[in-house]
Amino acid sequence: MTAGMATPSPAQLRELALTEEEYHHAVRQLGRVPNQLELGMLGALWSEHCSYKTSRRLLSQLSSKGPQVVVGPGENAGVVDLGEGLLCCFKIESHNHPSAIEPVQGAATGVGGILRDVFAMGARPVALLDALRFGDLTDAAQRHRFAKVVEGVGHYGNCIGVPTVGGETYFDAAYQGNCLVNAMCVGLVTAPRLLHAVARGVGNPVLLVGADTGRDGIHGATFASVQLDEGAEERRPAVQVGNPFLEKCLMEACLELAGSSALVGLQDCGAAGLTSSCAEMARRGGVGIRLDLDQVARRELGMTPYEVMLSESQERMVLVVERGRVEEVRAVFDRWELRSDVVGEVISPEELQICSGGEMVARLPLQILVEGFLPRRPRSARPEGVARDLSAPPLAAEVPWTLEEAWLRLLASPNCADTSWIYRQYDHQVGDDTVVLPGRDAAVVRLRGRPDGLALTVDGAHRSSLLDPRRGAQLAVAEAVRNLACLGARPLALTNCLNFGDPDREEVMWQLEEAVAGLADACRQLALPVVSGNVSLYNDLSGASIPPTPVVGVVGQVDDVQRLPGPGFAAPGDHIYLVGGEGAGLGGSELQRLLGEAVLGPPPELDLELERRASEAVRQLVSERVARSAHDCSLGGLAVALAECCVEGSLGAVVRLAEAPTPSDGGFDLLFGEGSGRYLLSVEPSGGVRTEEVCSHLGVPCVRVGEVGGDSVEIVGLAQIPLAAAAEARLKGIAGAMAGPVL
């Protein structure tokens, strides 16, 4: 084996993402000096991305318990039981940094990665969702980035034939430097076909299948600092180019094998490539793996063991197969014209052993590799100063618009507007199962041969999070639950993607701590187990961090897909009810953003217990078909929600609010405040009694506020806009901004 290297310089260690302390920690645990390859492998697995060394202790607060949970965090994806032996497998993951460098490929490979996580469990992906954040669309560079990310997301999903059924996109100057691209995948698998990412059975062969291994994804700089002898190697860019066609074949081949007893375990080859997939599979199975790198098919000549072990080439999977059954497994890959090679075997010592050229070139105990990292506890501190003054009035200056003007501007804000410009670029129908298309509170995908379906949503609340990250995370969960309730769905479980800045900044670490605590709290109170997740830190540019952006994806179940409410108001004369919380508030609101004001003031109040009861009431009213439409009040408050119901149903409405506006506020807070926990329901006049009964039984405030009809949207005594103007404003919000050529 190659001898250990001389103590590397701090600069060399930095290139491996290791501190001096971590280096000495490694030497101490190993009882020897690691060689270059070993150090590279340790650096990769001890990186934040693989080890969660900063966030792990926080994430332990999240509970994954619940009778419906089959697999919690720690595998490729979480799994919940849908009854009758059908399981739902899902996860959300970020691809923020790659998308900032190359938006089309970064977004595309993000989708490719999350798909692999799901089919690695034996589940057929049935839906994709995305949560995206960009800077202002008034900026040409942001328009370009937005257009290209959408193109990339669409490219991969469209080509592989998995529908992109929903998502959410926000534009805020705070994401000018760092866009966020989070992708969620949902799959279905019957219980006997569920696979695990585990290596078992000493002597069983380990296969690498799919794409050849190239130099993509390896940080050229890392390589340069360690392999000092390699001067002339051509440096490759770190941008990975996805091949959705290859992944489609890989997916079909893996799903074909999912029922086979020949397959012991399957794992996606993602971040840190072969190193992490083999180490994690072996660790889970309490065994070791010996790899012979000479057997790894390469796309390029002259690759070193270091490069092979750390390559992040896309569209590769690692399989552990029962001894003696390799040929039948390979036959499946052959049929799909995919490469498959035996590259190693399961061994009993709990080590990762790497051979190359007939020599062992690395040998690391898995306990050290996978769990030997030093947990990080950066200092955290609540920020001080006026920037986060929660007692400040949310609007510093008087609003220069009338209520009508503000209403139309909000409807035309790209954050409230119609999103068809985005989702018409995504195939959202392939599979013939999407029964509620994108653009609604949640998408619904039916389950074949059964009456029920899955309701899916992703949500985040970054502006409230900026004011109070604990509240912001809770609001994101509450919003997701509300979105599901509007389709009559019961929430089953949650996946989360925590997008934050540099945790070595005290403020960011505090945000992370608060957000995770808020998430844990909301999930507990709303009885939502957290079954999978991902953390993306260091979303910074030139010293500025993104706002704390916890994004949650929630899967729910609707009992009968034939009995879903339509997208907007259904018939003239129907009564409109405001159900749920009563508070409003402009702190962190969309109106505040449109006015160019700083993010100030108290964030929306939140009563999680009331949220739970209100969602139950709405779910019940929707499932009983008492409510003919349901929509929650979120961005832009009550007035925007009302206009949306009108536009979607092509019907006007007249609403009277009991509360009078305060003289100082003039009605802005009442109309556009973003108080949590509120829904607008439309109900046939005969359904009023039942509506009030269900709400009062659950202790949920419920007020009849108006009636559907006419050709304008009116809030009596305050504001009135023509229905056509509202529709036009909504349509132009994104499409209008994107009308010109994208450079």
Next chain:
Amino acid sequence: MTLKPVVNDPQGLAVTQGLHALGYPEVLGTRVGKHIQLTLTAKDRQGAESRVEEMCRRLLCNGVIEDFHFQVAEAGG
């Protein structure tokens, strides 16, 4: 490989617009095509040319919409 002159090329139009917006008003038109590099063995140049011509006609190019032209160059070794 280029689209036949009679075939509309919206990608080319978009590139022209983009170049105009970036301050190149002198660009009168753009046609976007495809470039394919083949590495092959052949006894002589003529042999290579006739094989490549055939490949273009059978697979690489769609005669309904595309024109092609090619150059054969000798590689080292």
Next chain:
Amino acid sequence: MTWRCGIAVFPGTWSERDCAHWVELAGGEPVMLWHAERELKGADLVILPGGFAHGDYLRTGAIARFAPLMAAVREHALAGGPVLGICNGFQILCEAQLLPGALLRNSCLQFRCQTTHLRVEATRGPFLSGLESGRILTMPISHGEGRYYAPPEQLLELEAHGQVALRYCGPSGELGDEYNPNGSLQHIAGVMNREGNVLGMMPHPERACEPLLGSEDGLHLLRAALALVGAS
């Protein structure tokens, strides 16, 4: 007796399961036909479904047309057997020269997934003979390269021989650029061969086969074909 509908599966095909569902709803029996095989397994009609066969690399359908299965499809088509190409299947039929013309990148340069209205132009051949001319069908499209093109003289010939099967239109059948989602010449959404037994179309009839999915219009095409196969 149920009629066998062969559904071609190339690496990268993705609507074969949707097509099988559609075939079953129409009362047929779906049979998957793998691209590397050379026979149609007794299929009475053949469907080439949507997807990205061979990744659509080089050009859509360019590589798929050389699949061993396509020789059998050609034989079936030339003998008058019904063949329907949907989306990618249409692109493959054009590349295989079983249908005239070619499909180019959408003029908006973006992928488009949306509901479209289609006007039935020709009412002959196995798939459209049950429908009246001018009937409006509602079906989704989902493609990045669906702009129909044929050289001017060929286009005249297509019109003269009644080979234009379907055109994109407005809700009441009116033609206009605002209803043409991809810039197809003459708003063409589907064409057939001279004989009428081979039909290619960009919209997805298999996604319009249940009220729950927004439309049942796709069933008409298959029911017409199955009735015809049954009668012969």
